Amino acid sequence: MTTKMFGAKVPRVEDQRFLRGQGRYVDDLLTDDPRLLHSAVLRSPHAHARILDIDVSDVLDVEGVVAVWTWDDLTGPMAEPLPLLIPHPTLTHGRTQYALAKGEVNYVGEAIAFVVAVDRYVAEDAVSRIRVDYEYLEPVVGIPAARAARTAVHPDVPDNVGARMTQENGDARAAIAAAPHTLSLDLDIERSACTPMEGRGTVARWDPDTSRLTVWSSTQTSTGVRGCVAAKLGLDLAKVDVITPDVGGGFGVKVVHPWPEELLVPLASMTLGRPVKFTEDRREHFISSAHERAQEHHVEVGFDDDGRVLGLDVEFWHDHGAYTPYGLIVPIITSTQLLGPYKPQSYRVTFESVYTNTVIVTPYRGAGRPQGCFVMERTMDAIAAYLGKDRTEVRSANFIQPDEFPYEHGLVFQDGRELTYDSGDYPASLAKLKELVGWDEFEDFRAEMAAQGRRVGIxxxxxxxxxxxxxxxxxxxxxxxxxxxxxxxxxxxQGQGHQTAFAQIVADTLGVRFEDVEVVTGDTRKMPYSVGTFASRAAVMSGSAVHLAALRAKEKALRIAAEALEAAEDDLEIADGVVSVKGTDASIDLGTVAVLSNPLRYAFDEASKAATQFRVGDPGKPPVAEGDEPGLEGKDFYSPPRSTFANGMHAVIVETDPDTAEITILKYAVVHDCGHLINPMIVEGQIHGGVAQGVGGALYERMAYDESGQLLNASFMDFLMPYVTEVPTTIDIDHLETPSPLNPLGIKGAGEAGVIPSAAVFAAAIEDAEGFPITAMPISPSELFALRLEHADL
Ligand code: MCN
Structure with missing residues (x-):
């Protein structure tokens, strides 16, 4: 029997290449091509300015420079603003940037001019020779400045509010007014970014003989890049191929398309008749890709003696940066997913999305959920503290119960459908988490540590x-x-292990050996129709699609094999790539079935031993069944009725140093439910990676903008990422599998799970250790120290 692969902890097949340094990224491509040109971008040094004049006269004199473009050199769709990808009716003042700035710049890093040269050094030198006259404008930096609206980022949006939106279920205001207890909280999260190892990158090669454009892009959506490049460059879609080689991390930032460079590079290749490359450097990644997270929230909540939420009213402000290429997706996700596993009796959420003169905001792993989780979980902790109850007890009082699925929240989800949870068992997850982290034993541990002069919190x-x-x-x-x-x-x-996980599904569905399956991704020549890798959707979407396509290939294989073996299809089984008649020795291997599926097999009979063993039908007549196409293949598409809702719970025990306020992680535990696990090892790897990223977001990373809109920490010398020494080496993980009824394999996504609760769980543990409220994240030792002074009983 073929070993069952679905659910097995199979080591990732892709890791061999990566660990041996054999990964091939965009920057590794076409390096031997002597015709390859390189590009560099002049970026705005100012956060807010009018461009009065751009003088490029010195640039073409530089030896090796081939072209220099500003907005004035662009024509047709390329001279129009970049597309706004997900418009929303409430986004009344949506804005996107131009591929090259037209008359104004709205953040430090905005692209102004594009230089193409024989190598990157020459291109960079040429960039430094471009002279720009600016008229400086007052920049808007941070949410309070945007709301104060002393100056406007975009003149036609004087209050800096790009969108205002409210969603509600029931009358939250009335419920709060009538509730026995009420609380209000102000909760902030700062701006951060995902910083993948590989920045953005694009290479394009135009073939004038075939009028065909090939683009290699470090992207999360090759089909999206293809569509945008074709539309902006006026090409037939069929004339554009986009290939995505290995990608050194995406984490959301590479979903956005098109980036200016992703259009300028192909345009340059078409114009100059030579391949052209752009490789983003680290500083550029900080100042010209995308950030996220920055939100300020005001919460009012009414609850009863058991801590059950009767009314929840949340108002928040989302810092969108200078433009809105991705519509309102991040604040909408916060507003709908904030509720987590709870069922407040009434709920109202209102947000304003404000413009600032800072880098654009697009979804970063978790995408608005870490902020929502922070708000909801801080609120639960505040209720527990107010009532003097255990924090798990208050959560239990508010959980949606297992017999209440499918659970409708009465809100509209980001996909435009009703917000409906499909499955889960939150009480069971919480019971597992308490066990895993030792919740009930913690007070003994705290006392033990206190006796040694040490301060801990959970x-x-x-x-x-x-x-x-x-x-x-x-x-x-x-x-x-x-x-x-x-x-x-x-x-x-981008490193999620798709080649392994989907090979596991195909192996089981077809009955072939795992080693015999190869998974090809991100090549529009092979699969031109796709949406992309984001929102933890690959396992559900592509996992279901490969399963359905493999089933089609299997059905066909059985039809052909049944004829060859003169047996009924129902009597056949497939294992290890061999179709056999159950209970007999009669069999045929799938390779031979593939030969039989091709009407041209007769031309190969002499050469192919396997093919001569079986003849079906007359020579020249397709051996496949009536109506079947030749070839042993199956193709299918999967479209879900709606999203499926994974869930999880994290717990952390921290120690805070009484003298230095250093925060140390003593234990980290995760209970996670992503339905049926395709590969637990991959899911656990995803959780480990997410927790590491979350530790960064909670304790170290922030975008340090000064008042003039300069990003002061735009390098890894200054942007504080956690090293391996700051990330817990052991994370205790337990799974609960409540299958999704919405897809054939019962899968839910897992790719963002590790990062969503980080800010919330660390704030809770630090608060528990220190005894005063933690309302803003991330938190550094110096900030914790300052809070201690503020709350000291002087
Ligand atoms: N999986 C599984 N069983 C499940 C669910 C998932 O075995 N029940 C496996 C999947 O087969 C896949 C992995 O877990 O190999 C993640 O699956 P999924 O949750 O569908 O997420 P995606 O594959 O769609 O990946 C996107 C997600 C997101 S949104 C971000 S951001 C992110 C992330 O994945 N960026 C990543 N994880 C990342 N990991 C790496 N190494 N690099 C990134 O850029």
Missing amino acids: GLACYVEGTGVGPYEGAHVHIETSGKVKASIGLTT
Whole structure:
């Protein structure tokens, strides 16, 4: 029997290459091509300014410079603003930037001029020779400045509010007014960014003979890049191929398309007739890609003696940066997913999305959920503290119960459908978490530590995550005459282990050996229809699609094999790539079935031993069944009825140094429910990575803008990322599998799970250690120290 692969802890097949330094990223491509040109971008040094004049006269004199462009050199769609990807009716003042700034700049880092040269050094030198006359304008930096509206980022948006939106279920104001207890809280999260190891990168090669453009892009959506490049450059979609090689991390920032460089590079290749490359450097990544997280929230909550929430009213302000390429997706996610596993009796959320003269904001792993989780979990902790109850007790009083699924919140989710949770068992998850972290024994531990003069605290945080968002994803499964199987999906992959996980699904569905399956990703020549890798959707979407496509290939294989073996299809089984008649020795391997599926097999009969063993039908007549196409392959698309909701709970025990206020992690525990696990090892790896990223977001990382809009820590010398020494080496993980009823394999997503509750869980644990409220994250030792002074009993 073929070993069952679904659910097995299979080591990732892709790691061999990566660990041996054999990964191939965009910057590794076309390096031997002597015609390859390189590009560099002049970026705004000012956060807010009018461009009065750009003088490029010195640039073309530089030896090796081939072209220099400003906005004046762009024509047609390229001279128009970049697309706004997800418009929303409430985004009344949506704005996107131009590929090259037109008359004004709105953040430090905005692209102004594009230089193409024989190498990057020459291009950079040429950039430094461009002279720009600016008229400086007062910048708007941070949410309070945007709200004060002393000056406007965009003149036609004088209050800096790009969108205002309210969602509600019931009358939260009335419920709060009538509630036995009420609390209000102000909760802030600062701006941060995901900083993948590899920055953005694009190479393009135009072939004038075939009028065909090939783009290699470090992207999360090769099909998205293809669509935008074709539209902006006026090309037929069929004339553009986008290939995504290995990607050194995306974490959301590479979803956004198109970036200016992603359009300028292909345009340059078409114009100059030579391949052109752009590789972003680290500083550029900080100042010209995207950030997220910055939100300020005001919460009012009314609750009863048990801590049950009767009315919850949340108002928040989202810092969108200078433009809104991604519509309102981040604040909308906060506003709907903030509720987590709870069912407040009434709820109202209102947000304003404000413009600031800072880098644009697009979804970063977790995408608005870490902020929502922070708000909801801080509120739960505040209620527990007010009532003097255990924090788990208050959460239990508010949980949606297992028999209440599907649970409708009465709100609209980001996909435009009703917010409906499909499955989960939150009480069971909480019971597991308490056990895993030793919740009930913690007070003994605290006393033990206190006796040694040490200060410890424990926190927990729960979340629910909408995953597997539609509308569709496809797969093509091809069984080759060697018996090997190639499964092509349209999604790109950035390190999530898709080649392994989807091979596991194909192996089980078809009955072939895992080693015989190869998964091809992110190549529009192989699978031109796809949405992209984001929102923890690949497992649900592509996982279901490869399963359905493999089922089609299997059905066909059984039809052909049944004829060859003169048996009924129902009597056949497939294992280890061999189709056999149950209970007999009669069999045929899938490679031979693939030969039989091709009407041209007769031309190869002499050469192919396998093919001569079986003849079906007359020579020249396709051996496949009536109506079947030749070839042993299956193609299918999966479209879910709605998103599926994964959930999880994290707990952390921290120690805070009484003298230095240093925060040390003593224990980290996770209980996670992503439905059926395809590969627990991959899911656990995703959780580890997410927790590491979350530790950064909670304790170290922030975008340090000064008042003039300069990002002061735009390098790894200054932007404080956690090293391995700051990340817990052991994370205790337990899984609960409540399968999703919405897809054939019962899967829910897992890719963002590790990062969502970090701010909430660390705030809770530090608060528990220190005894005063923690309302803003991230928190550094110096800030903790300052809070101690503020709360000291002088
Ligand atoms: N998986 C599984 N069983 C499940 C669910 C998931 O075995 N029930 C596996 C999947 O097969 C996949 C991995 O876990 O190999 C993550 O699956 P999924 O939750 O569908 O997430 P995606 O594959 O769609 O990846 C996107 C997600 C997001 S949104 C961000 S941001 C992110 C992340 O994944 N960026 C990453 N994880 C990342 N990991 C790496 N190394 N690099 C990034 O850029």
